[in-house]
Amino acid sequence: MNNNNNKEITIPATYYNKWELEAALQRVPVHGLKSFIKMKEDRYIDNINNDNDSDNGGGADSIYANKELNKLSNAGTAAALAYFHNMHPVQRTCILARLDLLELKEIKDKGSELFFHYLDHFYKKLKNDMKDLRIKKETMLLYNFDYKDATNFYYSYIKK
Structure with missing residues (x-):
C-alpha cells in the first residue's frame, strides 16, 4: 500500500525478537505463534496510526507495515521457541x-x-x-x- 497519503514501513526486527521471547515466556504453542505475532503486529500498527492521528489531527499520514517482509518461517520460529524454552x-x-x-x-x-x-x-x-x-x-x-x-x-x- 503505497499511495500519496500513506507511507509504507517495516516493523523493526527488534520488535519481532521481543515478541518471540514474550511468546516463549507465555508458553504460546508453536501452532499459535503466528496468531500471536499477527496480534502484536496489529497492535503496533494501531499504536503508530493512533500516534499519527493525534499528531496530525487526522489519519492523513497513516503508516502501514509491510507484513510480507516480516513473515517468520515456521521452522525458524519453532527453533527459536525451542531454544528459548530450553534456556537456563x-x-x-x-x-x-x-x-x-x-x-x-x-x-x-x-x-x-x-x-x-x-x-x-x-x-x-x-x-x-x-x-x-x-x-x-x-x-x-x-x-x-x-x-x-x-x-x-x-x-x-x-x-x-
Whole structure:
C-alpha cells in the first residue's frame, strides 16, 4: 500500500525478537505463534496510526507495515521457541531484563505518562526475580545485563 497519503514501513526486527521471547515466556504453542505475532503486529500498527492521528489531527499520514517482509518461517520460529524454552532460567531472566530496560529507555525518550509505572514495575520484578532465582549481580553481568546500570537508571528518576 503505497499511495500519496500513506507511507509504507517495516516493523523493526527488534520488535519481532521481543515478541518471540514474550511468546516463549507465555508458553504460546508453536501452532499459535503466528496468531500471536499477527496480534502484536496489529497492535503496533494501531499504536503508530493512533500516534499519527493525534499528531496530525487526522489519519492523513497513516503508516502501514509491510507484513510480507516480516513473515517468520515456521521452522525458524519453532527453533527459536525451542531454544528459548530450553534456556537456563537465569539466562532467560537476564535477556528479558535487558530488553525491558532498553524499552524503558525508549519510553522515557518519548515522554510517556506511564513511564514511572513501568519503571517501578520493572525494578520490583527484577528484584523479585533475583531473589527467587538467587541471581547475583556478577552473574547477570555474564549474561550481558548490567544490574548497576539498571539500578542507577531507576534511582535517577525515582529521586526526582
